[in-house]
Each structure stands twice: as structure tokens, then as C-alpha cells.
Amino acid sequence: MAINLAVDLGAGLKLKNPVLTASGTFGYGTEFADFIDLNRLGGFIVKGTTLEPRQGNDSPRMVETPSGMINAVGLQNGGVDHFIEHKYPSLTQYTSEVIVNVSGASVADYAKVAEKLAPLDKIHAIEVNISCPNVKAGGMAFGTTCEGAAEVTAALRKAWPRHLMVKLSPNVTDIASIAGAVEQAGADSVSLINTLLAMSVDVERQRASISTVTGGLSGPAVRPVAVRMVWQVARRVSIPVVGLGGITCADDALQFIMAGATAVQIGTYNFVDPQVTVKTIDGLEDYCRRHGVDDINKLRGII
Amino acid sequence: MKEYLLDFKIADRTVLPGGCAMIEFERADGEKLPPFRPGQFVEIKIPGVPAAMLRRPISICDVTDSGRLLLMVKPAGEATRHLTLMPAGSVVSMIIPLGNGFDTAGAAGKRVLLAGGGVGAAPLINLCRVLADADAQVEILLGGRSARDVQGLPEYYRGSEQVHVATDDGTVGHHGLVTGHPVLNERFDTIYVCGPTPMMKGMAAIARNRGTECFVSLENMMACGLGACLCCVEKTVKGNVCVCKHGPVFNINELTWQ
Numbered sequence A: 001m002a003i004n005l006a007v008d009l010g011a012g013l014k015l016k017n018p019v020l021t022a023s024g025t026f027g028y029g030t031e032f033a034d035f036i037d038l039n040r041l042g043g044f045i046v047k048g049t050t051l052e053p054r055q056g057n058d059s060p061r062m063v064e065t066p067s068g069m070i071n072a073v074g075l076q077n078g079g080v081d082h083f084i085e086h087k088y089p090s091l092t093q094y095t096s097e098v099i100v101n102v103s104g105a106s107v108a109d110y111a112k113v114a115e116k117l118a119p120l121d122k123i124h125a126i127e128v129n130i131s132c133p134n135v136k137a138g139g140m141a142f143g144t145t146c147e148g149a150a151e152v153t154a155a156l157r158k159a160w161p162r163h164l165m166v167k168l169s170p171n172v173t174d175i176a177s178i179a180g181a182v183e184q185a186g187a188d189s190v191s192l193i194n195t196l197l198a199m200s201v202d203v204e205r206q207r208a209s210i211s212t213v214t215g216g217l218s219g220p221a222v223r224p225v226a227v228r229m230v231w232q233v234a235r236r237v238s239i240p241v242v243g244l245g246g247i248t249c250a251d252d253a254l255q256f257i258m259a260g261a262t263a264v265q266i267g268t269y270n271f272v273d274p275q276v277t278v279k280t281i282d283g284l285e286d287y288c289r290r291h292g293v294d295d296i297n298k299l300r301g302i303i
Numbered sequence B: 001m002k003e004y005l006l007d008f009k010i011a012d013r014t015v016l017p018g019g020c021a022m023i024e025f026e027r028a029d030g031e032k033l034p035p036f037r038p039g040q041f042v043e044i045k046i047p048g049v050p051a052a053m054l055r056r057p058i059s060i061c062d063v064t065d066s067g068r069l070l071l072m073v074k075p076a077g078e079a080t081r082h083l084t085l086m087p088a089g090s091v092v093s094m095i096i097p098l099g100n101g102f103d104t105a106g107a108a109g110k111r112v113l114l115a116g117g118g119v120g121a122a123p124l125i126n127l128c129r130v131l132a133d134a135d136a137q138v139e140i141l142l143g144g145r146s147a148r149d150v151q152g153l154p155e156y157y158r159g160s161e162q163v164h165v166a167t168d169d170g171t172v173g174h175h176g177l178v179t180g181h182p183v184l185n186e187r188f189d190t191i192y193v194c195g196p197t198p199m200m201k202g203m204a205a206i207a208r209n210r211g212t213e214c215f216v217s218l219e220n221m222m223a224c225g226l227g228a229c230l231c232c233v234e235k236t237v238k239g240n241v242c243v244c245k246h247g248p249v250f251n252i253n254e255l256t257w258q
């Protein structure tokens, strides 16, 4: 039986299979080239890119917690011009989709990054990280209010000509209403979840485990929260949903797909098993075979 | 250098009096070890420890005469303690080799000092052999709290001319810190250091004062070990750089240490 794993996220973003890598956990892809054939991926989402270069936060930036980790990298990156000059050229060789994750401290910053990326033919989509602190709104993240999320989305809808994916923060009371606001403002898809705000204390040293005190929790620990949120969002919006948070294998990915996700991303678990993405793709095909499903799309949203 | 994801089988284990285990590994597929440089490390997945989902970085200590990979593991927490107790035959997954390693070019004829504190002694073992093979004159300086912390270690430094020791309690060698050892009054062309941060900073200050070339191997907290997550950065004169990729070995002139 021929099995179709290809999915269509709309607005020109077609993936050969539903497995993407999550921003900030997969570098620029090339870091994993010794372990997997990058062309097997549905696509990879590169590190959060800002207008200016950013040094990020002080060390220590991470601590392992039960079935997960808390990070405070703080968007360290070389800036969009550096990306275009030094990273983009080597990414054009891949047949997998390359998606750029975009961050900013103001609406204008986001839009300028998108404008600079627009001429790059290989980049069919950007993913907008709206979990960034909004400098104007006193550092409160854009993604925590419907107005903030919609404002960024609308500005990017003007600045970016191709697929616009908006990545939602889980640190909100009602993620479905934020998703609705983002859809209204012109997003082509939403991805969720970004990391959960978290904290850990090193009691021996009597100080916070990471330099910023609080940071973002990721890994299997967040998966049940993420699956719940994907389910809620998928019932609210009619644009495609990309699910992520703690995926380690095909069964985990299928939880998101059955809860309504069209595609999934794998983040933290790449650190544990650099081959987790291809194993997940193989596992999805195997699942379909075992269950007599000829098209992965038939499993979407069955819950 | 190409990185490999490989299964290794524990072949043998020796526990030193100080509590560190010297563990010998063979590739599960029976093949030879991939090439590596002294000072590079592996990311090892320690099975059976739920608290350790992430891999743990461990320096490559040496390769034995029979071609086995030697790692020196200090039981610092749950995962490393478990690793020191795993029986022969156990299989673990490793990513190998990672990081830049020590630059050993042009070592011939030089007089060099390798200073290790605690488990920082590990990466210096292979470095010692490589430098000695390159006709450098190699001396070792080991530090510990007490005699038992360094017991059994000197014999691993093959090709070294002399092994100096400093202990906090004076039970063997110089009584006091490594940084106070009289051998440091002598002239070396290069000093290589791995150990606790205060020791490395102390050694770096001494080297800087004397104008001696000095390399340190850092042990920042790591998540991926591959340069992908940016969790392990150190502040350098060129900004924040990944210790796992651009390090763990740095010339002290690259660091912002005072």
C-alpha cells in the first residue's frame, strides 16, 4: 500500500511529510548533517532571527528538569543580514522546506526582518515568534494579548509575501482566542506551543539555576499541555495548526495530529537523539501501514 | 571533524581510590574508534536514569593499547554515579568526537605543563601522550583535596617526564593549591589546564603574568553538545561563543577572565 505522508499547510507551503524541526533546537540544520539526511525532513525551522545581532543572556542558560529542560538562551543570533549572507546560501541545497523563525522587540523590527527575507526564493515561509517581550508595552510579550498578537501578524502580513506561520505562546489564559485573533489578522497557519514559563532553584548554591531566574520549559514534560492546547486551537480556527511540545517519537507526533495538527515540530528531543526526526517519519509510515491508513491527513483531528 | 552517533559496550572498569571510575568502552559493532583529537569530548546517553533525559558531556580520556575508548567519570550526580556502577557488557549511546580539542601543532622540543584539578585530569591523559609522541617535554601537575584523590592517576600519563602533585591537606606533594606549586616558578612554553573554574582562573593569571601561552578546557553546562542550542556559551573577546563547538579548549587570550 502506498502511503501518503505529504501535507499542505496552505499558501504555498507543502511538506513532503509532517515533520519539521523546532526553532532554536536545530541550529541551521547543518549541525545535524552528520547524523541524518536533512532532505528526509518535511522541513527545518532555523534559529530565531532578529534585525540586529543579539548576544543573548548570560550563562548558565539551561538546567535539566524532570523530563525536560529550562532554557534562557535569549535569542542569541547574528541578525538577519548575517543570516542572509552566511547561513542562507548553504540552505538552498536542500529539498526540504527551510522556514525562518522571526523575532523582534517592536512591530517595526519584525516587519523589517520579513522585508529583508522576502527576496530569498528558498524561504517559502516564516514563523513569527510572538513570545518576545514588547519593548513599547513595558516588556510584556506580544503573544500574551489578542491585540498585540494581531498587531504583529497584520504588520507581517503586509511585509511578507508568502506563507505566514505565527507561533503562539502557551503563557496565556485562553490560547484559542489568541489563535483566533491571529487568524483574523491574516496568518496562514499557527504553530504551538512555545516554551512554558518556568523556574528552578539550585538549593545547594542557594540561587536560581539559570542566570535569568525564569526561563522556558520544553521537552516531554510539556507535551500533555501542548496536546490540549493544539486540540483547543484546532477547534477554534480554520487555518492549519502545527503542533509541538515534547515530541520524542511517532506516537507523540500522532497525538498532536489526532488532536488536529496538520504538521508537527520536534525540538528538545533532537538533543537526546539526533536521529529522532527521521525515526519519527519512519514511525508515522509504519503506523499508517499497521492501521491500514493510506494518507496521514485522514488521521488529522479525529479526536 | 565528522561526528558519529554510535553504541558502545562497557568492556572494563577500574575505580580509583578517589572515587572516579576509569571505564573502557568498545564499539558495539566491533569497529575501530573514529579519529579524534586530545581534548575533544563525547555526549553520552546514560540509560536507566529518568532524571537524565539529556546526554552528559564527558572528555575523551585516552585510547588504550587494545583500541578501547577510555573515559574517566566522577560520580557528580545521579547520572554519572549510575555510569560508574554500570556492569561490563552494558551498552550506551555516544556522539563522538565533539568540540575543538587541544592544538598540539608545533609541540616538538617545547617544555609544556599539563595541570589538572579533580576530574579535569581526564582530557590531559591523551594530550600527554600526543605531546610526548610529538617530542615535547611534558610535565604533569595534579591537584586534589587529599592523597587518595590523585592515587592511581600518575601511571596514566604515559610519556611524561615528571608528575607533580598538590593536595589541600598536604598528604602528598605540595601542601596547598595547585596554583601555589613551586614548579610554576619554572619556565614553560605552554601550560594546558583543565579543572574547577577557580583553579583555571588562577592558572590563567599566573600564565598571563609570565607571558606563557596557556590553554584552558571549560566545562559549561551543555544541552546538545552540537552547537545547535546555544545553551553553553562563554563570554569571549569575540562575544558569546559555544563552548561545545568553538571550545571546550580556549586560549586564555580569547576569554574575558580577569
Ligand SMILES: Cc1cc2nc3c(=O)[nH]c(=O)nc-3n(C[C@H](O)[C@H](O)[C@H](O)COP(=O)(O)OP(=O)(O)OC[C@H]3O[C@@H](n4cnc5c(N)ncnc54)[C@H](O)[C@@H]3O)c2cc1C
Residues within 6 Å of the ligand: B041, B052, B056, B057, B058, B059, B060, B072, B073, B074, B075, B076, B077, B078, B079, B080, B081, B119, B122, B123, B218, B219, B220, B221, B222, B248
Ligand atoms: C566538555 C565537558 C567535559 C567533561 N568531562 C568530564 C569527564 O571527563 N569526566 C567527568 O566525570 N565529568 C566531566 N564533565 C562534567 C559532567 O558532564 C557532569 O559532571 C555531569 O553532566 C553531571 O551529570 P549528573 O547527572 O551526574 O549530575 P547532575 O545532578 O546533573 O549534576 C551534579 C553536579 O554536577 C554539575 N554539573 C552538571 N552538569 C555539568 C556540566 N555539564 N559541567 C560541569 N558540571 C556539571 C552540577 O552543577 C552539579 O553540581 C564534563 C563536562 C563538560 C562540559
Ligand SMILES: Cc1cc2nc3c(=O)[nH]c(=O)nc-3n(C[C@H](O)[C@H](O)[C@H](O)COP(=O)(O)O)c2cc1C
Residues within 6 Å of the ligand: A022, A023, A024, A025, A047, A048, A049, A071, A073, A075, A101, A129, A167, A193, A194, A195, A217, A218, A219, A220, A222, A244, A245, A246, A247, A265, A266, A267, A268, A269, B229, B230, B231
Ligand atoms: C534551547 C532552545 C532554544 C529555543 N529557541 C527558540 C527560538 O529562537 N524561537 C522560537 O520561536 N522558539 C524557540 N524555542 C522553543 C522551541 O522551538 C519549542 O517551541 C519548544 O522547545 C517546545 O518544543 P519541544 O518540547 O519539542 O522542545 C527554543 C527552545 C529551546 C529548548
Ligand code: FES
Residues within 6 Å of the ligand: B221, B222, B223, B224, B225, B226, B227, B228, B229, B230, B231, B232, B233, B242, B243, B244, B245
Ligand atoms: S550545548 Fe548546545 S550549543 Fe553547546
